[in-house]
Amino acid sequence: MRSTSARVRPGLAAVVVAATLLGGCSSANPGGDFRAGAADLGDPYVPGAGNGGYDVEHYRLAVDYDPASDRLRGQATVTAVATQPLSRFNLDLQGLEVTAVGVDGDRAQHRRDGDELVVTPARGLTQGSRFTVTVEYAGSPGTRPNGPLGGGGFLHTEDGAIALGQPYSAAAWFPVNDHPSDKATYDIEVTVPDGLAALSNGVPGEQRSAGGRTTWRWAQRAPMASYLTTLVIGAYRVETGTHAGKPIVTAVPEQLPETSPEAVSLARTGEIADFLADRFGPYPFDSYGGVVVTDPRVGYALETQSRPVYGPAFFRSGQPNFGVVVHELAHQWFGDSVAVTQWRDIWLNEGFATYAEWLWEEHQGGRSVQRTFEDRYAATDWSLPALDPGPEQMFGTGVYQRGALTVHALRRTVGDDAFFAILQAWTAEWRDRNGTTDDFIELAERVAGEQLDGLFDAWLSGATRPAVPEPG
Known part of the structure; x- marks a missing residue:
């Protein structure tokens, strides 16, 4: 995220046009201790976001959107694994009307509780069982507040729509476990009037047109946090090609x-x-x-x-x-492939992305990284922490600039060889996973062969200006 103002939870997810439900593994629980999954994952930065009791593996989404009426129809198939014996569970879904829910081929009871869709399957789901939920829904999607960033969710535009936002946005247009700790894979089909583009994540699939409407297909095979999904519909000039043997799709x-x-x-x-x-x-x-x-x-x-x-x-x-x-x-790399476990660690995303800008500027013949560090160091408000900044400062300068200062302080301490080895070890070992600050510090100490917790404490959280480390 750029504004103008961790533990592992693998997953897999999707929505389909067909109403057929995939078979799962629900059965009576011999222990008889079925219980409801939590309606909140307990992240204090996003109260009410996410749900407990299951881990999503895959979403298959099939949505049809008409910009003229601002009406969306969708079918979502969610494949998940129960992490406890489940009598019922929740999905996050904002505003849209649900017409039918099925679990493992059987119709399930459902009700709305604010922005929660509460699903009660015909039979309890045993811990460790894989199950599939199909949800049919429709309506005019709404916006979703994004705290200090302002507007997000599903934004209706003159010629289409934009589904976007952090720390959440997905629940505005499909049923989801809307927290980055539950990453999943995706298949996304979007049907729109001919002449409009429907852009989303991942590898583009075959487009098909019929009856004045075109279906665009996208597949994201690497696990993805729900807030990283997007849907951009409208009159766009789409450029497609390949780069390094992979598809590259840009649109303006x-x-x-x-x-x-x-x-x-x-x-x-x-x-x-x-x-x-x-x-x-x-x-x-x-x-x-x-x-x-x-x-x-x-x-x-x-x-x-x-x-x-x-x-x-x-x-x-x-x-x-x-x-x-x-x-x-x-x-x-930093935020998508390796995602946060809770939002308190958002500096792991923004500090490294900001530092990448410093690296690029030097690469292009501009200010050196060291000069940028010195300028930012002199201007920083050290009362604003980078780690656990509080919900109102999630996207504040403490996270971005102090986070990047911490990255460079690490580089000066351990030296260039160990520093870039740390970065590449982090992105390799934690690829497709969720990490925490403690996880990063542990890895950095292992790769560098020295204790670094004092360095991180001072640069991430200390209330006074830390001393600049001598070059390692």
Whole structure:
């Protein structure tokens, strides 16, 4: 995320047009201790977000959207594993009307409790069993507040829609376990009127047109946090190709010329990704890309997995903005492939993405990383922590700038060889997983062969200006 103002939980997910339900493993529980899954995963930064009792593996989503009426119809098939004996469980879903729910081929009872969809299967689900939930739903999707960032969720536009937001957004357009600790894979089908693009995450599939409507298909095979899903519908000029043997898809609104700063910036996506891969390790996904939107309600850029979305504020100068592309692509390693377990550790996302901007600036002949460090060090408000900054400061300068200062302080302490070895070990060993600050410190100490907890305490959380380490 770029604004203008950890433990492992593997998963897999999807929504389909067919109403057929996949078979699962529900049965009577010999222990008789079926109980309801939690309606909240307990992250204090996002009260009410996420649900307990199961781990999603895969979402298959099939949605049909009509911009003229702002009406969406969807069918979602969610494949999950019960992490406890379940009598019922919740999915996050905002506002949309649910017409039918099935679990393992049997119709299930369902009710709404605010933004929670409460599902009671015909039989209890035993711990460790894989089960499949199908939800049919419809309505006009709504916006979803994103705290200090402002608007998010499902934004209806003049020619389509934008589904986007952090720390959550997915529940505005499909039923989901809406917390980054439950990552899953996705198949996404989106049907829209002919002539409109429907852009999402991952590898593009075959497009099919019938009856004046076109279905766009996307597949994200690497586990993805729900807030990293996106759906951008409208009149876009879509460029497709390959980079490093993988699909690359970029899109800008049709009204923007090919020489616009937005288009020029996105055109360097592959080059920038290669630069980052040299420092962070192999690019972690099966596709590349980016999408520019012009809706002023999107006052940020977001690292939506494999295909970041860039808001208009970053191009108001009339010049290309490669820094924001660097920032969001760096998140593909730090924040997407390796995701946070709880939002208190968001510096692990933003500190490294900000540091990537410093690396790129030096690479392009601008300020050295050390000079940027010195400038930021002098200007930092050390009363604002990078670690556990509080919900109101999730996207504050303490997280971004102090987080990046911590990264460089680590580099100065351990030296370049150990520093880049730490970064590449983190992105390799924790790929497709969820990590914490403690996990990162433990790995850094192991790779560097020295104790570093005092360094991280001072630079991430200390209330006074820390001493700058001597170069390692």
